[in-house]
Amino acid sequence: xxxxxxxxxxxxxxxxxxxxxxxxxxxxxLCSGKNFWHTEGIPRLNLPSVMVTDGPHGLxxxxxxxxxxGLNKSVPSTCFPTAxxxxxxxxxxxxxxxxxALGEQCVAEDVAVLLGPGLNIKRHPLCGRNFEYxxxxxxxxxxxxxxxxxxxxxxxxxxxVKHFAVNNQEFARxxxxxxxxxxxxxxxxxxxxxxxxxxxxxxxxxxxxxRVNGTYCSEHxxxxxxxxxxxxxxxxxxxxxxxxxNDRVAGVASGLDLEMPGSGGVNxxxxxxxxxxxxxxxxxxxxxxxxxxSLALLGQDVADxxxxxxxxxxxxxARRVAAESTVLLKNDPSLLPLPFxxxxxxxxxxxxxxxxxxxxxxxxxxxxxDNAWQAIAEYSDSILYAxxxxxxxxxxxxxxIDDAVSAALEADTAIVFIGLPNIYxxxxxxxxxxxxxxxxxxxxxxxxxxxxxxxxxLENGAPVTMPWIDGVGSVIETYLSGQAGGAAVADxxxxxxxxxxKLAETxxxxxxxxxxxxxFPGKNRQVHYREGxxxxxxxxxxxxxxxxxxxxxxxxxxxxEFSDLDIVLDxxxxxxxxxxxxxxxxxxxxEGAEVVQVYVHDVExxxxxxxxxxxxxxxxxxxxxxTKCVSFTCDETAFNFYDTGVQAWVVEPGQFEIRVGASxxxxxxxxxxEIPAAGDLVDQESTQTAAVSTEAVRAMPxxxxxxxxxxxxxxxxxxxxxxxxAREYPRPFHINxxxxxxxxxxxxxxxxxxxxxxxxxSMGGSSSNATLNKMFExxxxxxxxxxxxxxxxxxxxxxxVRMIVAALNHQFGQVVRIWAQHKIDLKEK
Numbered sequence: 001x002x003x004x005x006x007x008x009x010x011x012x013x014x015x016x017x018x019x020x021x022x023x024x025x026x027x028x029x030l031c032s033g034k035n036f037w038h039t040e041g042i043p044r045l046n047l048p049s050v051m052v053t054d055g056p057h058g059l060x061x062x063x064x065x066x067x068x069x070g071l072n073k074s075v076p077s078t079c080f081p082t083a084x085x086x087x088x089x090x091x092x093x094x095x096x097x098x099x100x101a102l103g104e105q106c107v108a109e110d111v112a113v114l115l116g117p118g119l120n121i122k123r124h125p126l127c128g129r130n131f132e133y134x135x136x137x138x139x140x141x142x143x144x145x146x147x148x149x150x151x152x153x154x155x156x157x158x159x160x161v162k163h164f165a166v167n168n169q170e171f172a173r174x175x176x177x178x179x180x181x182x183x184x185x186x187x188x189x190x191x192x193x194x195x196x197x198x199x200x201x202x203x204x205x206x207x208x209x210x211r212v213n214g215t216y217c218s219e220h221x222x223x224x225x226x227x228x229x230x231x232x233x234x235x236x237x238x239x240x241x242x243x244x245x246n247d248r249v250a251g252v253a254s255g256l257d258l259e260m261p262g263s264g265g266v267n268x269x270x271x272x273x274x275x276x277x278x279x280x281x282x283x284x285x286x287x288x289x290x291x292x293x294s295l296a297l298l299g300q301d302v303a304d305x306x307x308x309x310x311x312x313x314x315x316x317x318a319r320r321v322a323a324e325s326t327v328l329l330k331n332d333p334s335l336l337p338l339p340f341x342x343x344x345x346x347x348x349x350x351x352x353x354x355x356x357x358x359x360x361x362x363x364x365x366x367x368x369x370d371n372a373w374q375a376i377a378e379y380s381d382s383i384l385y386a387x388x389x390x391x392x393x394x395x396x397x398x399x400x401i402d403d404a405v406s407a408a409l410e411a412d413t414a415i416v417f418i419g420l421p422n423i424y425x426x427x428x429x430x431x432x433x434x435x436x437x438x439x440x441x442x443x444x445x446x447x448x449x450x451x452x453x454x455x456x457x458l459e460n461g462a463p464v465t466m467p468w469i470d471g472v473g474s475v476i477e478t479y480l481s482g483q484a485g486g487a488a489v490a491d492x493x494x495x496x497x498x499x500x501x502k503l504a505e506t507x508x509x510x511x512x513x514x515x516x517x518x519x520f521p522g523k524n525r526q527v528h529y530r531e532g533x534x535x536x537x538x539x540x541x542x543x544x545x546x547x548x549x550x551x552x553x554x555x556x557x558x559x560x561e562f563s564d565l566d567i568v569l570d571x572x573x574x575x576x577x578x579x580x581x582x583x584x585x586x587x588x589x590x591e592g593a594e595v596v597q598v599y600v601h602d603v604e605x606x607x608x609x610x611x612x613x614x615x616x617x618x619x620x621x622x623x624x625x626x627t628k629c630v631s632f633t634c635d636e637t638a639f640n641f642y643d644t645g646v647q648a649w650v651v652e653p654g655q656f657e658i659r660v661g662a663s664x665x666x667x668x669x670x671x672x673x674e675i676p677a678a679g680d681l682v683d684q685e686s687t688q689t690a691a692v693s694t695e696a697v698r699a700m701p702x703x704x705x706x707x708x709x710x711x712x713x714x715x716x717x718x719x720x721x722x723x724x725x726a727r728e729y730p731r732p733f734h735i736n737x738x739x740x741x742x743x744x745x746x747x748x749x750x751x752x753x754x755x756x757x758x759x760x761x762s763m764g765g766s767s768s769n770a771t772l773n774k775m776f777e778x779x780x781x782x783x784x785x786x787x788x789x790x791x792x793x794x795x796x797x798x799x800x801v802r803m804i805v806a807a808l809n810h811q812f813g814q815v816v817r818i819w820a821q822h823k824i825d826l827k828e829k
Contacts, residue, residue, distance in 0.1 A: 018047060019293060024282075032260075036260075037062060055114040056114060057080040058077045088326075114157060136535055142199075146200040161193060173782060175209070175738055181720045207223075264794020318482050329477050329553070337492075344415060345411035372415075386406070388439075414450070465510065502663065506540055538612075586623060597614065747807065
């Protein structure tokens with residue numbers, strides 16, 4: 001689908017004329033939000049204030065009265081499956097359709113920018129926000145995100161890809177320093193963002209809260225200017241995550257354009273003074289203002305449109321998307337699909353009260369909500385129900401299990417709906433283990449013992465352990481499947497829809513199998529990414545380690561045959577381009593879709609490389625007996641790696657094995673490709689076909705006995721190509737001390753308690769919603785003290801924060817001096 005709507009650059013000339021008329025104070029003002037959800041406007045120049053709002057699997061627009069996160073006060077909007085489910089579709093065309101629908105909703109509600117998608121890598125299965133991210137693989141993440149962005153922006157509405165960058169956990173997310181080596185950050189954590197920028201040009205990129213190698217993302221010149229703009233050609237603006245600003249003046253100088261929410265003018269004044277004092281170049285400010293004005297002008301175009309929503313059509317799309325994202329993990333002995341009219345025991349409270357989305361800033365108020373109980377009743381005349389557990393707490397209750405067993409004994413088939421309650425995973429905090437609630441596990445064991453025809457349906461946002469896996473006939477992974485997920489899973493169970501979803505992440509057997517687990521979630525205010533490139537299947541396939549379910553896995557009600565792999569290397573000496581084709585045949589009796597997955601294995605490399613890496617994929621729908629020739633074109637990015645010595649992408653000449661299959665562990669076709677040596681630059685990306693630098697080999701040698709994992713500090717230093725940063729201590733307190741760190745002192749505990757209570761109120765926390773309260777409390781605990789300025793919208797000033805810090809450190813004389821200097825500054829102003 002072509003994008004008929006250009007980005008911010010299309011408004012630059014018009015914006016430049018406006019910038020020329022602005023005062024310095026107005027320029028500074030335009031670099032902050034007007035409130036939580038609107039940019040600033042300049043009425044005298046007819047420059048509008050435009051609205052941005054949360055997404056990304058629906059529209060979470062607050063009503064006019066709300067001026068905080070207010071997660072319960074948004075307008076009704078179609079709730080599509082969350083990113084963890086969308087990614088399982090492996091269907092970029094479908095993603096684009098979802099994007100179009102989201103764009104239509106934005107236009108109808110006069111929203112200029114939808115804040116999504118999120119495409120942070122699933123480094124560890126316990127990240128509380130994994131449900132909002134696509135995959136452990138950067139290619140799959142980038143391609144799915146780019147398709148969604150194209151769809152949204154085709155409607156003349158902007159997107160904000162987030163969170164840039166290396167934001168892979170909720171614990172300490174607002175201040176943690178991620179220590180990561182140059183190869184890993186390029187190949188794993190930035191590549192998805194690179195794909196989105198180059199293929200879809202999102203209007204905005206949202207910077208993350210955390211630090212990367214010592215510098216906050218909101219003022220990271222290397223990330224925001226060198227990589228994002230100069231290397232990738234990003235044309236849009238960079239906006240903070242809400243409250244992510246550390247040093248506003250440094251941010252402007254480093255490529256940060258828009259601060260959200262506004263600081264009540266406090267940071268605007270700092271920017272104005274910095275320009276006046278010549279500590280900030282006005283040209284840098286003008287660049288930020290130009291982008292912000294361009295966004296406002298594009299947003300004004302949105303306001304001029306008329307859009308009538310077809311909620312039923314969007315709901316139907318949500319149902320189709322949920323069905324195509326459903327992953328059939330196990331089906332033995334071909335228990336599914338069920339015949340119509342079979343007696344069924346539907347067990348599990350999630351069947352009537354589904355867990356269909358995650359908690360946090362992405363939480364949507366759905367236009368309607370299907371449930372599986374009602375949908376299954378349309379397929380079966382004989383249906384029983386037992387809740388099995390409390391959907392909120394899932395505490396142990398043997399009586400509920402006994403009732404479920406009684407129902408299972410009376411039916412031909414038992415369908416058990418289980419998963420993770422909201423309180424188990426959410427934005428704001430990470431999970432503490434990979435297990436389902438014990439009540440859910442006991443329920444499955446009891447029911448499957450009573451009825452051998454037991455089907456388990458999972459509703460969860462991330463991998464879970466399944467200690468009962470050998471005792472059940474079928475397992476269906478629905479993830480968090482949106483408002484139509486209940487009807488969609490009934491369609492799959494009874495065969496109206498043939499499952500075609502594939503896992504976008506590995507399901508490990510146990511938490512200790514995950515290579516990053518030793519360094520998650522970090523300590524001493526740092527997170528060491530010592531596992532390097534070994535994320536997800538890149539590690540498990542390299543180590544030949546057993547997994548519960550592999551990356552790319554998903555069954556169908558039909559069968560497929562792969563054949564006739566053919567590979568052609570472009571003979572041109574100045575580029576690496578490979579065309580490969582294979583045939584795919586539906587050898588079963590019903591229509592079905594298969595995802596053809598292409599992996600590349602470097603046969604002999606001077607540096608460590610994972611066993612194989614995803615290079616391309618395509619979802620193919622086939623009628624029974626039908627054969628299609630599937631074609632892929634792979635450029636140098638399928639073969640290259642980042643050489644830390646020459647600081648460039650390199651394709652090392654030699655043999656590569658092309659592998660084609662149905663998952664990373666189900667390879668059907670293989671063929672060797674020889675890439676010859678050449679000294680010429682491949683293209684503008686500065687990828688070279690050349691020998692590897694000695695520095696790169698030293699950092700991550702090909703014969704590494706630890707498969708590229710830094711087991712000790714010396715190995716980590718070689719990987720980083722620099723010393724490992726010294727550990728950080730919580731004392732003395734400073735402006736980036738977290739609120740939670742204060743509680744270890746008498747005064748700090750009181751400051752912490754006061755702030756947490758104030759934060760809960762300002763964020764719209766509800767005492768009746770335990771998950772929301774836990775989320776907001778954890779957000780407050782992990783907030784740096786300087787965040788008080790933004791979230792109070794200037795009622796607490798930087799001066800107040802410095803005084804609080806001095807008092808916490810028992811420097812009461814310093815408190816007096818700071819206040820006295822503040823009075824002098826006010827008088828001079």
